Amino acid sequence: MLCSHAYASLWMPPVLRMEGSSSVIEKNTDDGLQEVEEVSDVNVLTPIAGMVFNSEKEVFEFYNRYALQKGFGLTKRSTKNGDDGQLKYYSLACAKVGKYVSKAKNSYNPRPSMKTACKAKINVSVSSERKFTITRVYLDHNHQLSPGKSRFFKRNKNKDSSVKRKREENEQTEVPLCKNSHFIVEAGGYENLPVTGRDCRNYIAKAGQIRLGTGDAEALRNYFCRMQKRNCNFFYLIDMDGEGRLRNVFWADARSRAAYESFADVISFDTTYLTNKYDLPLTLFVGINHHGQTMLFGCGLLSNEDTETYIWLFSSWLECMGGRYPNAIVTDQCKAIQVAIERVFPCSQHRLCLWHIMRKLPEKLGGLSHYKAIKRTLKSVVYESIEVAEFEESWSRMIEEHNLDKNEWLNSLFTDRQQWVPVYVKSTFWAGMSTTQRSEGLNAFFDGYVGPKTSLKQFVEQYDNALKSKVEKETKADFASFHSSIPLITGCHFEKQFQEAYTNDTFKLFQDELRSMLFCNLVHLEDDGPISKFQVTDILRGKDGKPKRQVIYNVFVNEIDHELKCSCHLFEFKGILCRHVAKVLLEKNVAEVPPQCILMRWRKDVKRRYTLIENCYDDFGNNEQKLRYNTLCSHFHKAAEIGAQSSEKYVFLMKSVDEMIDKLISDINV
Incomplete structure (x- = not known):
């Protein structure tokens, strides 16, 4: 039997790594994990009142770079035009601005909302000379920020030109692509790809049968x-x-x-x-x-x-x-x-x-x-x-x-x-x-x-x-739970407890139980000291939604030990508080459930150790040349797009590239 595994690693000093407009410090820990700490980038300025820009696009690009670094999304608000129809005033605000108002026809199953009434924004005025000046700045957010997941915000999902080109090349050469194509990896990995999996699937052809291989x-x-x-x-x-x-x-x-x-x-x-x-x-x-x-x-x-x-x-x-x-x-x-x-x-x-x-x-x-x-x-x-x-x-x-x-x-x-x-x-x-x-x-x-x-x-x-x-x-899913919440469907406070603690997917399961309370009838049987016993009649329904049969469950509430138990055992089985216990909590007008009713394994605010391991499945870790090549290609594609906009830019870019090539070949001043 052959065995190969390690339980210790050599300590390595922190390494400063630059990534676009942000920088991070990587640390190798004793257990082989790679910790990542975000560091403020001196190249990204903090907006202050009085800054002047030449165009609306410049203002947006400036504030968007700041938002990307800090970890929040943007939206345009409060636009005002003058009598001549020209833009006079507007705001760029955090994407969580405003309060959620459901427009769904089915209020029984509302959609997630990102709104938290956040006040962070910049106000911009436009002069008659078409100069754009930041007049007021609000930097404080009423929610947590997540710089590592900024790419999931809607305005940051623009497909990189190198990704588009790779996709076009694959289509032209009829390269069969699997469910998650290789060009995602070649673009620098998921964390560097400004599109989601759903976006990519719109560009990927279905894979054919995989042939037998050797080796x-x-x-x-x-x-x-x-x-x-x-x-x-x-x-x-x-x-x-x-x-x-x-x-x-x-x-x-x-x-x-x-x-x-x-x-x-x-x-x-x-x-x-x-x-x-x-x-x-x-x-x-x-x-x-x-x-x-x-x-x-x-x-x-x-x-x-x-x-x-x-x-x-x-x-x-x-x-x-x-x-x-x-x-x-x-x-x-x-x-x-x-x-x-x-x-x-x-x-x-x-x-x-x-x-x-x-x-x-x-x-x-x-x-x-x-x-x-x-x-x-x-x-x-x-x-x-x-x-x-x-x-x-x-x-x-x-x-x-x-x-x-x-x-x-x-x-x-x-x-x-x-x-x-x-x-x-x-x-x-x-x-x-x-x-x-x-x-x-x-x-x-x-x-x-x-x-x-x-x-x-x-x-x-x-x-x-x-x-x-x-x-x-x-x-x-982490991003969705961090930046959006499923609207409440009842007025009870303990529902908000679960909304704030659990991931969106788990909270939906609890809301399913709350909806099913409509088919439950409650009877208070007896009190035995601190223990209260209730009987809940549940009308079980079939797949067609029609009533199928009635089942009686017993619920016990121990107010001293803060225990809630139901004979259906849903909490023991799934870790989700059942509708029978929820029915009793409403009857007793309980504001908050005991801490033991909120399982740590379903919480969204827990920092789990395995998430610190980055790029575990990327091929670039052992192929620095390939990493450098793909990074350069991404930058060159962007430069080519800009250079093609006019003859002047084209000539400047070609001259600059030719000079760089000559220097690289001769290794002069490199």
Whole structure:
């Protein structure tokens, strides 16, 4: 067995790096993380009253550079024209100016808003000589600023000329592009690309079938060496047989390892690519971040699907994660995996993926004469049982009515019922990882990058692009939660608590519970000292929105220990306060929920360590020449656009470039 991983790094002095109109200080920390601190750039001036400009464009470009550095967006406000129709006065304000007024027809589901009534702005007056003077300046914002995410503001999404040109070249040469094209990387990476993924998809052609490739072993070795050069915390293990032949491989990059520290509560072990339509024998360790998005915690390539192989893989992953067990783990229904988990993760709660089990119904029961009736009954028993006794009674009745007592698969499911039936597992936290949508999301982690007949060499080439797209998606969600908020739908203060604390995606889930309170009826049963007991009748509805049945839940409120509990166990299962508890809080006129009801893992204001690891998946870290080349190309494209505007600019630029080329060739004064 070969092993290569590192747990320490040499200290390096801070390095000042200039990036456009801003500068940052990079620091290599003891654990291999790259910390980034923003530094004020002397080239970007702070606006002050009395500054004079020659055009409206100059004013905007000046203030926009300042806004980019500080981390806020711009909008034009309070425009006033004179009697002659000429512009006399206007303001450039922070994009969060004003108050939100919903114009949506469906107020039941309002759109996010960025408005915070921010007062930051500059006032500009225009003289009769067409001079633009800043008359008043308001610099203070009533919200946090995020310089690192300025590119997501609407006015900063202009596509760079080098990106446009690369896209045009790809179209002309009919280069097949994957879901997130290579030209994104060549433009300097996501963090330097002034467009979002949705913008890019408008320019990217659909990829065709990926052909089989050769050189898999060499590609894998080169990838591991490249990743360790970028960050010494990259981890991999290679398992060889007695004759020196490759059997199994496991790896996890530095960012994935650091992310596990924040989201070690629930992981899913996904073998989709090992068992489905893909030839690639790939297994994934996947988790859920604070937006409910999937995160990768490691990959494995396996030569076999027996217990011994899974024990090796799980042990390798556990070593990679510093011996920290996951609180809970979700897997497919596989005896070899179950045995391996019992040995390697004895302290973890193990659950079988409900979606994987239910999708096997046609395969396991499709040949039975009353298959449709059995399927309908089985789904009702699994999804609609509220109590354990109710499930077991309904299951026994189903087995008896359809003469299924000798069906081995159903018998095995009943034996393992505590590991997959919702009524048994709802008291454990699973971050909501049980729905069909979530399962499909996990299985599709590399969709768009891995297809039928994908070779290992091709997968390695696409691996970085796939993970970069995940990082970009999370960055966009962070930006949305940081700079916009979902409008409140009730007048209760505790809704605002969750709005201010949780990410937008998580807050939407809580608002879904608030909407469902409309179908709940409350009865106060009794008070036993500090403990109050309530009974909430919930009218459950089907997919068509029509009432399906009534279910009674019990809610307990302990005012001394500040505990809120409901028999539906939604909070224990998903970390979201349920509608039954919310109904009681409204009845008791509670202003704020206890701190323990707001989980840290869903908060948007937590600084998580893994976000400090920058450019983990970029190829430029080990290819300085390529980085310099692409940076120069970006600047030259911009210069060419300006130089082509007039003959004078063209002549000046050509002369300057020719002089620079002569100096570079002769190495004079360079």
